[in-house]
Amino acid sequence: MTKVAIVYHSGFGHTKLQAEAVHRGAAAIEGVEALLLTAEEAGADLDRLDEADGIIFGCPTYMGSMSAAMKKFLESAAAKWFTQAWKDKVAGAFTNSSSYSGDKLNTLVGLMINAMQQGMIFVSLGMHPAASDPDSMNRIEGPGPEVLNRIGSYIGPMAASFQVNPGDAPSTGDIATAEAYGARVAVITRQLVRGRSAE
16 A cells, blocks of 8 residues: 655644645545644654655745744654655645745745655646636636636645635635645655565
């Protein structure tokens, strides 16, 4: 059984909904066991992540970078860097903020660099902007809230929740993008695991 862990921090609940969507997507793939952990839970038992074949990291973007709780988790996980315990595991990342930009790219780059430092194999979103409605790219208002990858990210899913309460935000398109990403990372992780077992 291929194992994929989703490790996330959520300050107000928006990123939790995004993380749950990533988890649903991963869990829907046959032969994949998906585990959903908060950064605090994961940090309290880092060895649990050694059993995962893939780890997807997610957190909100605050003031243009990752949340302090996620940074704390990543710094505690530096213990795994010394032993290369996570080397060749699959990695991914997602984030949410209260605007279209919010400098979310900086958060995803930070999460990706952490994965690279750990020797992990990072998976992109693998989806064009406005994937479910490409014609919306020809309108001044752009893609609507129901559109997949409406923000146009390539590293991983980005969600925009504005000042809307969790449950009404992130939008249906942002949640569907996160779910599709969870499935993509799970499929790629499963392929690598099966390939390695054949060697």
